[in-house]
Amino acid sequence: MKLAIVGGGISGLSAGYFLSDIFDEIFIFESESEIGGKIKTLKFKNHLLELGPDSISSNFQVEKFIFELNLGNEIIFPNNSKINVLYNNRILTFEPEIVSLNPIFMLKSKDISIKSKINLLFEPFKKHFENDESLEKFITRRFGEEIFLKIGQPILANIYNADGKELSVLSAFENLKIIEKNHKSFFKFALLSKNKKKHLFFSMKSGLSRIVMKLEKEVVSKNVKILKGVRVLKISKINGKLRVITNLGYCEFDKVVLAIPSFNCYDILKDFGDICELFLKTKWTSTITSYLITKEHLKLDLGNGFLVSPLENLNITGCTIYSNKWPQKVSDEFTILRFFLKYKPFKEDEIKDIIISEMDKVFNIKLRNFEIINYRWENSFPQYPINHKENVKIIREFFKNEHIYFIGSSYDGIGISSCINQAFKLRNEIL
Ligand SMILES: Cc1cc2nc3c(=O)[nH]c(=O)nc-3n(C[C@H](O)[C@H](O)[C@H](O)COP(=O)(O)OP(=O)(O)OC[C@H]3O[C@@H](n4cnc5c(N)ncnc54)[C@H](O)[C@@H]3O)c2cc1C
Known part of the structure; x- marks a missing residue:
């Protein structure tokens, strides 16, 4: 079985790593002359400057992956610091736990008004809402408008460089919806989760590019071929095979993984019909x-x-x-x-x-x-729109029948850890 992976960012490279033992041949197509996509560490004089992401959120799967790559001893953690928000021409200061909308830290904050704090006391009694909604609606509904303006928009929506009024909470911050559904109250959840994580994020001593360079080495040693400077222009189905047409010619494959931004998928897959309009729903x-x-x-x-x-x-x-x-x-x-x-x-x-x-x-x-x-x-x-998850489900189901799969920041989370997790999960799906 022959697999093509389009995109040599962290998603495509991780897919090459996790899938190498279940395909006879794997080719990764990367349009740029370098792999890594948005991960770019620049060595400037004696400094290491991250031009794209500077850290990775810690979770079990990702840490295991880093240790598997033998990079465990190169992990570094940021100096812990409070989160500062410039609001109304004044700096507001919050504890890092505020990122998970921990209401205990909202109550303790000197930068939240008494009125909002009184409103917060009713949080455990707020009804839960199953369907998708905007980040703004979710936070305002549970915690009040001030919390959205001071925390939701500048801290959470900022991760996506997004307008919280448009961003789907279910796709961008699924964990918040899960807490609401399972625990009914963020107070209850905060009291139950006593184990405070020491570090929420980590990076690499010699820059995040170290991960992609190590991944490249690993996948090449597993016989995965990386074709740099080769842009995929179109994919079509011919006699049961997937023909991948590039700027340098074409080649046929049994399965294809697209690990590129969704707007690029639209151009490449247009032959498959109107379904491709769904790729354009994400701005x-x-x-x-x-x-x-x-x-x-x-x-x-x-x-x-x-x-x-x-x-x-x-x-x-x-x-x-x-x-x-x-x-x-x-x-x-x-x-x-x-x-x-x-x-x-x-x-x-x-x-x-x-x-x-x-x-x-x-x-x-x-x-x-x-x-x-x-x-x-x-x-x-x-910018995941409301009901983004539904769109992704429709896309994935349709293209699964064509042996085409999708991973990366366009689908289930923008963070590097989400990209790696999607590549890991693909292993079960593609078999
Ligand atoms: C400024 C900035 C800061 C960020 N900060 C953080 C952070 O601190 N922590 C964090 O976790 N995340 C952060 N992110 C998000 C994170 O970097 C990305 O979501 C993640 O790196 C995306 O990886 P990917 O492999 O899915 O896509 P990409 O990195 O976009 O890789 C896609 C690759 O596909 C290639 N490609 C595209 N089209 C084609 C084609 N037709 N043929 C062949 N190749 C093609 C591209 O050249 C690219 O190399 C940040 C992003 C930015 C821009």
């Missing part, structure tokens, strides 16, 4: 990231950084104080800030000016001598 957003590297000491007492509520009239949407979060990746004496900006057709110099003026305006910080590295991430964050 994608873009962002600009900017590293600012300086030897100056900045008076910015904000732990690992801050997120910006969209109600603020700023172009900066967030900032990681990279040298605080990952001192292991930064040379001593340097301060490195990583900014996330709204995606607009800014010129390079404009980006610099925006950062200087907004940091001055909000924090009275004068940024002077620094180097800057910008990266534009176009169409990089999927």
Whole structure:
């Protein structure tokens, strides 16, 4: 049996790894000259700068995978820090547990109003709602509007670079719906889950690209062929085989895994008919990231950084104080800030000016001598619409009959750990 995997990001490479022993031949097609997709570690002078993701959320399956790759001793953890949100021209500070909407930490927070805290006391009595809904509706329904504005939008929706009013809670944060369904109350869940995880995220000492490089080595040693610089243009069914047409010619396969963004699937699979319209239901957003590297000491007492509520009239949407979060990746004496900006057709110099003026305006910080590295991430964050899960189910069921499978950030979660888990689960499905 011959398998084609389209896409050499973390999803495609992990699929190659998990499936190598059940196919006679596997080819991974990657359109770029390098594998890794959104995972890109840049070595700049003596610093390791993550241009895409900088960390992976910890869970059993992913940690096991990292240890299987013999990378366990290269894991590093970020300096723990509170979460800061710029809201109403003021910094609000929350404990990291707030990410899981732990209401005990909401009650303890000095940045949540008394009115909201009284409302929170009724949370255990709120009805549960089985169907999908937006992140905004979910949080407002259970915890009230203030919690959505101060936590839901700037912290949770920000992970997807999304508008929480549009984002499907069932697809983007399924665990929240599961807690609601199984425990009926977030208070009850918080009281039951006493085992506080020490670290929610981890990274690699020599950068996240280390994982894709090691994966490449592993899959190649298992006889998987990686074809770099080969773009898949079209897939069609001819005499029971799947013909994969690329910029360099075509080849036939028994099964195909697509591990690429859903809008690319639309172009490649158009021959299969109207079903492909479903790939376009997911819209994608873009962002600009900017590293600012300086030897100056900045008076910015904000732990690992801050997120910006969209109600603020700023172009900066967030900032990681990279040298605080990952001192292991930064040379001593340097301060490195990583900014996330709204995606607009800014010129390079404009980006610099925006950062200087907004940091001055909000924090009275004068940024002077620094180097800057910008990266534009176009169409990089999927915005799962309400009922996204239903769409994915229809797509997967239809194409399973054609021996075509789908994994990656377009489907069951944007995080690297979700991508690896999808590749792992595929093993049972594809057999
Ligand atoms: C700025 C940024 C920050 C992020 N931060 C985090 C974070 O801290 N933690 C986290 O867990 N996640 C984070 N994410 C999300 C995470 O990086 C991605 O969801 C994940 O890496 C996606 O992996 P993938 O393999 O599914 O897709 P991709 O990485 O997009 O890989 C797809 C690959 O397919 C190739 N390809 C596309 N079309 C074709 C074709 N027609 N033929 C052949 N090849 C093709 C592409 O070149 C690419 O290499 C971040 C994302 C961004 C953009």
